[in-house]
Amino acid sequence: ALVARDVWKQYLLGDVTVNALRGVNLQLPAGRFVVLVGPSGSGKTTMLNLAGGLDVPTKGELLVFGRRLNDMNEAQLTEYRRREVGFVFQMFNLVPTLTALENVRLVAQLVGNDDLAADTLAAVGLAHVADHLPSQLSGGEQQRVAIARALVKQPRLLLADEPTGALDVETGLEVLGLLWHETRKRGMTVMMVTHNTILARLGDIVVRLRSGQVIEVAPGEAV
Amino acid sequence: ALVARDVWKQYLLGDVTVNALRGVNLQLPAGRFVVLVGPSGSGKTTMLNLAGGLDVPTKGELLVFGRRLNDMNEAQLTEYRRREVGFVFQMFNLVPTLTALENVRLVAQLVGNDDLAADTLAAVGLAHVADHLPSQLSGGEQQRVAIARALVKQPRLLLADEPTGALDVETGLEVLGLLWHETRKRGMTVMMVTHNTILARLGDIVVRLRSGQVIEVAPGEAV
Numbered sequence: 001a002l003v004a005r006d007v008w009k010q011y012l013l014g015d016v017t018v019n020a021l022r023g024v025n026l027q028l029p030a031g032r033f034v035v036l037v038g039p040s041g042s043g044k045t046t047m048l049n050l051a052g053g054l055d056v057p058t059k060g061e062l063l064v065f066g067r068r069l070n071d072m073n074e075a076q077l078t079e080y081r082r083r084e085v086g087f088v089f090q091m092f093n094l095v096p097t098l099t100a101l102e103n104v105r106l107v108a109q110l111v112g113n114d115d116l117a118a119d120t121l122a123a124v125g126l127a128h129v130a131d132h133l134p135s136q137l138s139g140g141e142q143q144r145v146a147i148a149r150a151l152v153k154q155p156r157l158l159l160a161d162e163p164t165g166a167l168d169v170e171t172g173l174e175v176l177g178l179l180w181h182e183t184r185k186r187g188m189t190v191m192m193v194t195h196n197t198i199l200a201r202l203g204d205i206v207v208r209l210r211s212g213q214v215i216e217v218a219p220g221e222a223v
Numbered sequence: 224a225l226v227a228r229d230v231w232k233q234y235l236l237g238d239v240t241v242n243a244l245r246g247v248n249l250q251l252p253a254g255r256f257v258v259l260v261g262p263s264g265s266g267k268t269t270m271l272n273l274a275g276g277l278d279v280p281t282k283g284e285l286l287v288f289g290r291r292l293n294d295m296n297e298a299q300l301t302e303y304r305r306r307e308v309g310f311v312f313q314m315f316n317l318v319p320t321l322t323a324l325e326n327v328r329l330v331a332q333l334v335g336n337d338d339l340a341a342d343t344l345a346a347v348g349l350a351h352v353a354d355h356l357p358s359q360l361s362g363g364e365q366q367r368v369a370i371a372r373a374l375v376k377q378p379r380l381l382l383a384d385e386p387t388g389a390l391d392v393e394t395g396l397e398v399l400g401l402l403w404h405e406t407r408k409r410g411m412t413v414m415m416v417t418h419n420t421i422l423a424r425l426g427d428i429v430v431r432l433r434s435g436q437v438i439e440v441a442p443g444e445a446v
């Protein structure tokens with residue numbers, strides 16, 4: 001599903017270069033539940049943003065489902081994201097003026113799946129707060145709306161940035177069960193960032209980052 | 224430090240009443256590291272907001288360091304917060320146009336502790352990103368700036384809403400060590416929300432919430 005060859009992501013801050021990713025090499029097959037782990041600041045969110053076409057590498061090659069993302073222009077990246085990618089952001093990024101249900105429906109409509117919205121919201125345990133605005137939701141509830149919104153698209157690639165970070169253990173496992181079900185049932189490819197060492201081991205593949213480099217790729221315990 | 228008697232927090236959404244807290248009774252001594260746990264949506268953030276004077280109870284009595292918060296007006300609550308409380312928000316709430324260091328310094332200046340800002344930022348491991356804006360920081364880095372900003376005030380009461388939620392285990396433990404040090408060294412009272420069951424046990428006192436009620440108050444393993 002994903003091939004990264006010597007991928008770098010650099011930011012310029014004044015006259016200092018910040019190397020968020022330094023020469024990442026990676027090959028991930030489709031339909032797997034990939035877990036991305038590593039310390040704070042090691043480049044996990046950056047990795048996800050590149051895989052989802054939300055950002056472009058400074059150098060190197062990045063292919064997802066055979067498409068060369070590093071060559072695409074804005075319009076092509078937007079199209080790629082819309083069709084293929086569901087994103088659960090680390091900061092949720094919900095539309096503040098829309099209710100929980102409307103936030104999910106907004107995406108459901110884009111893919112002609114209007115009625116799926118209410119079902120997906122129920123699947124993450126939020127039927128009872130469907131008409132709350134984000135500001136009227138708890139942190140974990142906002143996170144689950146973000147997850148529902150990404151899932152309702154039935155994307156080929158789900159990029160989840162610490163999707164259980166604001167959830168208690170029980171709720172987090174319920175959510176993971178959902179993601180696993182979609183992976184096994186519909187062949188969805190998942191790349192999930194987590195710093196929960198227990199959840200990390202539950203993936204098919206565990207990719208470990210440190211200081212912008214991949215230092216290990218190992219099978220998880222799902223295997 | 225804190226006495227809550229039959230505290231309720233209710234929200235009106237259309238014609239539906241949401242009971243975020245339903246008759247909470249609690250007595251917590253000062254200088255303790257109190258951990259607040261419970262499922263997503265159980266009322267933890269609401270509890271913290273009331274203790275910090277960011278919000279007012281709908282009914283009931285709430286006394287912190289002997290002051291009756293439920294009787295205070297806006298000006299009195301603002302003064303209470305400014306003098307006594309350091310808050311680490313679940314969503315960080317950094318000033319987006321100020322750098323990491325400036326965000327911390329803003330608060331340090333309020334309490335005449337200007338030079339403490341750089342030291343506190345270093346204590347949470349962020350000296351190397353002091354001049355990044357929040358949008359140029361990773362999730363865990365933003366969270367640590369929020370922690371530094373709360374600590375630099377040397378508050379009597381530190382309210383931390385899942386302060387390690389975006390951190391890997393190692394970094395999270397470093398941060399907790401910092402909070403513990405402040406508690407033992409300067410008698411700071413801490414109320415920390417976490418859904419990490421291991422960290423939860425490290426408190427002096429563990430308060431368990433469910434559906435807006437306190438269902439258990441027990442000693443932690445720090446005792």
Ligand SMILES: Nc1ncnc2c1ncn2[C@@H]1O[C@H](COP(=O)(O)OP(=O)(O)OP(=O)(O)O)[C@@H](O)[C@H]1O
Nearest residue numbers: 136138139140141234243263264265266267268269
């Ligand atoms: N302004 C509001 N209007 C209506 N309901 C609200 C409002 N704020 C919070 N709630 C509801 O009150 C309940 C408790 O919210 P709170 O944020 O305290 O939960 P929490 O324990 O912090 O959850 P989490 O672990 O997910 O952060 C939630 O069910 C939420 O939907």
Ligand SMILES: Nc1ncnc2c1ncn2[C@@H]1O[C@H](COP(=O)(O)OP(=O)(O)OP(=O)(O)O)[C@@H](O)[C@H]1O
Nearest residue numbers: 011020040041042043044045046359361362363364
């Ligand atoms: N726009 C930017 N400009 C400059 N530096 C940046 C920018 N965005 C990210 N960085 C830096 O790049 C590094 C990697 O960031 P990234 O968000 O990928 O980390 P992360 O692994 O997701 O961390 P966390 O676990 O804390 O969320 C960080 O040190 C961060 O300060």
Ligand SMILES: [Mg+2]
Nearest residue numbers: 045090361362
């Ligand atoms: Mg991140």
Ligand SMILES: [Mg+2]
Nearest residue numbers: 138139268313
């Ligand atoms: Mg909360």
